[in-house]
Amino acid sequence: MTPTKKLNIGMSLAPTWLSGDAWRRPDSGVENLFTCDFYLDIAQRAEEAKLDFAFLPDSLFLNTGVLETAAGFASLDPTLLQASIAGRTSKIGLLSTASTTFFPPYIVARQIQSLNWLSKGRAGWNIVTALDGNDNFGLSEMPSPEERYARAAEFTDIVRRLWQSFPQESLQFDRTSGLYADPAKIKSIDHDGTYFKVKGPLNLPCYDKARIPLIQAGASEAGRAFAASVADAIFASTPDRAAALDLRTDLRSRARAGGRNEDDIRVLPGLSLFLAPTAAEAKELYAETNARVSRQRSLDTVLEMTGLDLSDWPADRKIAATDLPAPPEKVRSRTHSDLLRRMIERDEPSVEELLKRPEVIGSAHWLVVGTPADAVGTIRDWAKAGAIDGFVAFPGGSVGSVSLFLEQVVPALSDLGLFRENYRGSTFFDHLNDR
Ligand SMILES: Cc1cc2nc3c(=O)[nH]c(=O)nc-3n(C[C@H](O)[C@H](O)[C@H](O)COP(=O)(O)O)c2cc1C
Incomplete structure (x- = not known):
């Protein structure tokens, strides 16, 4: 299985390069963690590297247990942050995360569609059923995985229908006749299901020029079934190549069985990159970062x-x-x-x-501790083996890892024909399909 396609590459804006003890480095910039500019800098550099998207994961609880030594899960709201990045970037996709377990679908439909307008078609939704946080939402425990995924399926269906409920083409703005919008084209969704009751329509028209990509995270049986039915990509944890190959083979066959094209579901593992000019320095970086675990x-x-x-x-x-x-x-x-x-x-x-x-x-992500050339070699091998459609980069250990990834690894992948040299489209969906 030799892919001829180019890779889809996303860049984490979650500051993985400050995790463990890395925030203690003099140049970490940790003091700026709750400013827009900290993330804007990375998003703009990722756009210069022509990456498909900048990604913000999210969780809705504070891990106070780790706060004494690390950031835990304290972060800015991802959709608000992506909205502020939207105005100062022009091409890169902006992937935000919203939980189907805690949010109401009407709010998520509106937030992500708002991001799509503000970014002129560059919004994406990372659909998570969430790992933690029930205490903050009046739930004594997390619902079972089956319930979470059943809810996620209903939730996602509602969001998509809400997006269609108020099409942009209904807007007429006919100054002469005074017709603002064609009411015949704006429809309620009248949803009355197991978990949600939502009348609609959405109080925001759909930005019709760009379909919003859906990314799903979670790869249990129920997670795979859900991803294969609806997602454009799955954000995955695959520590070894065999795990990625299994997942990709399985998802492609599930997609086919469900009447979708197997290329419609892309496998994008997280790729943790501890990079340095020499392999020995990279090893040291990894050891130093995790020294206090x-x-x-x-x-x-x-x-x-x-x-x-x-x-x-x-x-x-x-x-x-x-x-x-x-x-x-x-x-x-x-x-x-x-x-x-x-x-x-x-x-x-x-x-x-x-x-x-x-x-x-640390995490169960695919891990490279080495030089940029080591990273390029491994990525090429996984791509050639048909184990991935791309990846989400999580540089680790230092801001140097971020620079080496964007300035050396990505151009080398382009030289090998594995990644684009320039953007051809201007929406997130365009980039995902530019392979
Ligand atoms: C690679 C990966 C990334 C995830 N990212 C998030 C996240 O940003 N926020 C969140 O609340 N849950 C996240 N999750 C949790 C999933 O949405 C899901 O709730 C969890 O993995 C349980 O589903 P599973 O049994 O299919 O793994 C992630 C899971 C995986 C595997």
């Missing part, structure tokens, strides 16, 4: 994700597949838990090795 925190993570309590185990004891208890009934993310279990089953790591794994100390 405590053993206890890693043990807690393994317990929460797999149900395996390793606190009394000797460091050199190997963990076999048979040591894994049945998956805990409640986990924050089945995607992440399944990936970790899969890795233990495959690699049978020792306790010490497991506690050092990126899936445990």
Whole structure:
């Protein structure tokens, strides 16, 4: 499976390059974290690199447990921030995140459509069912994954119908006759479903010149079924190439089975990049960034994700597949838990090795610790193997990683014919399809 297509590449605006201890570097700019300019700078540089989109994930709770040493999940509202970036960029897609578990669909439809107008067709919606935050929304616990995805499907359908309920072409602005809009073209949606009751129409016309891309994050059985039915791309955690290939093969076959074209659903894994001019410096960067992750925190993570309590185990004891208890009934993310279990089953790591794994100390994203050339080589290999349609870059460890990615990795991918040299369209949807 050799793809002839170009990659779709997004850039995280979530400051992953300040995570762990990286915020302590003198040039981190951490003091500016809650200003627009901090993010605008990255978005403008990503636009100079001709990337498809700038991405803001989001969560609706504060992890006070980590605040003593790191930023936790404190952040500006992603859609407001993208709206302020919209006026000072002109091409790059602006992907915001909104939860289908906590927000009402009418509000999300309006916010994302507003972003689409403000950016002239560059808005995208990252659909999340969310991992945490129920306490902030009157819910004693997170709804089950099945319920969250059933709700997400109904929610997304409502949002799309609301977008169509007030088409731009209904606007007439006929000064002579006095006809402002053609009321026959504006329709309520009269939705009365399992989770929502929404009359419509939306109180904002649709920016008809650009379809808003839908990205979905979450890759459990229910998540994949949902993504394959509706999403233009899935934002995925795939720590190894086989996991990405499995996911992409599976999603493409689900899309075909559902009557969609298999190319309609793109697999875009997060790619964590600890980059430096030499491999040794990159390794050091990775080690320094994660130097303060405590053993206890890693043990807690393994317990929460797999149900395996390793606190009394000797460091050199190997963990076999048979040591894994049945998956805990409640986990924050089945995607992440399944990936970790899969890795233990495959690699049978020792306790010490497991506690050092990126899936445990950081994230389950695809990880490159090395030079820009190492990153280019790995990306090319994954693309050639048909494991990805693109990726979302999460530079880590330093602002230097951001620069090396944008200024060296991306141009090298263009030289290899794996990425565009220039924008051809002006909407997010155009960029996704410019392959
Ligand atoms: C790669 C990835 C990124 C995610 N990003 C977010 C996010 O920004 N905000 C959020 O609330 N949830 C996020 N989630 C959580 C998912 O929306 C989902 O609620 C969770 O993964 C559970 O679904 P699953 O069982 O299909 O994994 C993300 C999940 C994955 C796998």
